[in-house]
Amino acid sequence: MSSDFTFIWVAVGALFDPITIAYALAALGLALHFGFTGLLNFGQAGFMTIGGYAFAIGAVKLNVGFFPSLLMAIAGAVLFALLLGIPTLRLRADYLSIVTIGAAEIVRLSVRTPEARPLTGGSDGLNGTGASFFALNPIPDTFSINLGPIHYTNDMVWVRLVGWITVIVAALIIWLLVRSPWGRVIKGIREDEDAVRALGKNAFSYKMQVLIIGGVLAGIGVIFAIMPSSLQPDNYGTQTTFFIWAIMLLGGAATIFGPIVGSMIFWATIAITEGFVSLGVKTGVLPITPVQSGQIRYMLVGLALMLLVIFRPQGIFGKKAEARFNG
Amino acid sequence: MVNDTTRPALHIGEAVPGCKKIDPIIIADNVTRKFGGMTAVDVPHIEVPRNAITALIGPNGAGKTTLFNLLTGFDVPNTGEWSFNGETISGKSAYKVAQRGQVRTFQLTKSLALLSVLDNMKLGATNQRGEGLLHALLPWTWKAQEAEVEAKAVELLARFKLDTKKDDYAASLSGGQRKLLEMARALMSDPTLVMLDEPMAGVNPALTQSLLGHIVDLKAQGMTVLFVEHDMHMVQTIADWVIVMAEGKIVAEGEPSVVMQDQAVVDAYLGSNKDRDLGELVAEIKREVAAGADPALAGDDLSLEKE
Structure with a gap:
């Protein structure tokens, strides 16, 4: 019996998982894009792909070590933001959404082509990207933590520790930014760009800064997800972008803690629903096959999101008044 | 509020369309804007007098708002150049035009709904250090300036009787209050020229009086006002100079009492069949x-x- 309920430990583990870290940072970046500035970025997965591959190529192919690889990821995300932003940010908001969703797919399909295999590993992706990062680990090999049946090695603790410190630093930076006069300008752009331009602010420049900062967060975050496992191009398709949107809306679009807590709840919920569904299948309560159960859990997540949007449209941390005036 | 008849002359020579002004703040030449086959604006020459209230009137579709958009950098003309305060600003972006002291409001009010009234106001202030990305991260570099901006905003809000609303979302204001907020916000930048696009549209009569008072105040404080309006009573009451547009062209110019009698104005504005x-x-x-x-x-x- 006890082994059937290990999924509860898996769900608790998911709260702090490197995947959760990656999505928290990507969703925080998206909150800056959409929640605070009104930019419709549907290509956050593209920023993750760019950041992930720039880092992985630096770490595995060029062997330049952790920090130079990190810088490559940041530079990659900045370049991608400039490439997307320069032609689209002067246009109406919807153009950015079309371009970003397309560009993210172009990036994913480009890195997984067989021709790019020597550099990107093609559809197999890249492994062992975390070697230089784990070499920096000051936690001794003998150290480990047991969470129920799950065993965390010193490297697993190390990546989570650095990852969450990064999340906290990023949240602090975004918090400082949005409560400053700079933040007032970007919120003004969200409400009405022309009004802000009429007050003498260079709206294009602010939108570009926002696109870069939010994209870099996604590009850095993904590193924590790929270092302990591997970089797979198909993990960063449009579904990823929509998960990030779901996480951001779940927590509250124009909030700092929303995307972070949203990511934790999202991944824990996925683990719990998966556990319950497979338990139901095993005991015969649910008349479905194990293959179908994989789809069922996403339906349950979808249902949960619908209920959230209906009953708490501002998200968990959002202000109720904002949703009222929006509707 | 009522026009005094002894005000100094604003123009040189005869008051004809495109006539020269003694002290112009805006001088524009050969401004045309075509939308497909339709010429929305075709103005060979226009001058706007400084430190005066100028009304831009004309029937719907006359090109008044298009001319506004062109002069403020929100639209790009097919041809034309113009200067503001002696400096050529044609082809400059809207935000650069605003930074030079020429601010505008919009026909459809653009209050920033989910910002507080006070934040709306603070956004209007220029040269804020904290609006730069790096300074934004270092609050001590902009806190002092922020306090000054806030004091100024509160003072202006009090003048416009919006001070009790300062912490509310702008979305919660009435249409008339939003017009007031938009005007007050424009004044945060200490502009030289204030361009108001239909300031009275949708404002109830009780607020109309106070809005008119505020516009006259602007002139008293040394600013220049150019406004688009349909309300003839308002134009008669506060304008020093009237420019009449019809079908993209300037058809008449002059002092309000004179221009209202002009046959071209009556034709353009009220239609040639107005008595039938x-x-x-x-x-x-x-x-x-x-x-x-x-x-x-x-x-x-x-x-x-x-x-």
């Missing part, structure tokens, strides 16, 4: 259409009459 019964006119147009006259022309007349 509408039913009789429609019947006549129908007869003309039936007799094979140009139906497009008849349609034009009719649409003008409806306004």
Whole structure:
């Protein structure tokens, strides 16, 4: 019996998982894009792909070590933001959404082509990207933590520790930014760009800064997800972008803690629903096959999101008044 | 509030369309803007007098708002150049125009709904250090300036009787209050020229008086005002100079009392059939259409009459 309920430990583990870290940072970046500035970025997965591959190529192919690889990821995300932003940010908001969703797919399909295999590993992706990062680990090999049946090695603790410190630093930076006069300008752009331009602010420049900062967060975050496992191009398709949107809306679009807590709840919920569904299948309560159960859990997540949007449209941390005036 | 008759002359020579002003703040030449085959604005020369209230009037579709958009950098002309305060600003972006002290408001009010009234105001202040990305991260570099901006905003809000609303979302204001907020916000930048696009549209009569007072105040404080308006009573009351547009062209200019008597203005604004019964006119147009006259022309007349 006890082994059937290990999924509860898996769900608790998911709260702090490197995947959760990656999505928290990507969703925080998206909150800056959409929640605070009104930019419709549907290509956050593209920023993750760019950041992930720039880092992985630096770490595995060029062997330049952790920090130079990190810088490559940041530079990659900045370049991608400039490439997307320069032609689209002067246009109406919807153009950015079309371009970003397309560009993210172009990036994913480009890195997984067989021709790019020597550099990107093609559809197999890249492994062992975390070697230089784990070499920096000051936690001794003998150290480990047991969470129920799950065993965390010193490297697993190390990546989570650095990852969450990064999340906290990023949240602090975004918090400082949005409560400053700079933040007032970007919120003004969200409400009405022309009004802000009429007050003498260079709206294009602010939108570009926002696109870069939010994209870099996604590009850095993904590193924590790929270092302990591997970089797979198909993990960063449009579904990823929509998960990030779901996480951001779940927590509250124009909030700092929303995307972070949203990511934790999202991944824990996925683990719990998966556990319950497979338990139901095993005991015969649910008349479905194990293959179908994989789809069922996403339906349950979808249902949960619908209920959230209906009953708490501002998200968990959002202000109720904002949703009222929006509707 | 009532016009004094002893005000100094603003123009040089005869008050004809495009006439020279003694002290112009805006001088524009050969401004044209075409939308497809339609010429929305075709102005060979226009000068706006400094430290005066100038009204830009004309029927719907006359090109007033288009001219506004061009002069403020929100639209790009097909041809034309203009200067503001002696500096050429044609081709400059909207935000650069605003930074030079030429601010505008919009026909459809652009209050920033999910910002507080106070934040709306603070956004209007110029040269804020904290609006730069790096300074934003270092609050001690902009806190002092922020306090100054806030004090100024509160003072302006009090003048516009919005101070009790300062912590509310702008979305919660009435239409008239949003007009007031937009005007107050524009004043945060200490502008030289304030351009108001239909400041009275949708404002109830009780607020109209206070809005008129605020506009006259602007002039008293040394600013120049250019506004678009349909309300003839308002134009008569506060304008020092009136420019009349029709079908993209300036058809008349002059002091309000004089220009309202101008036949071109009466034709453009009220239609050449203003003294006739509408039913009789429609019947006549129908007869003309039936007799094979140009139906497009008849349609034009009719649409003008409806306004």
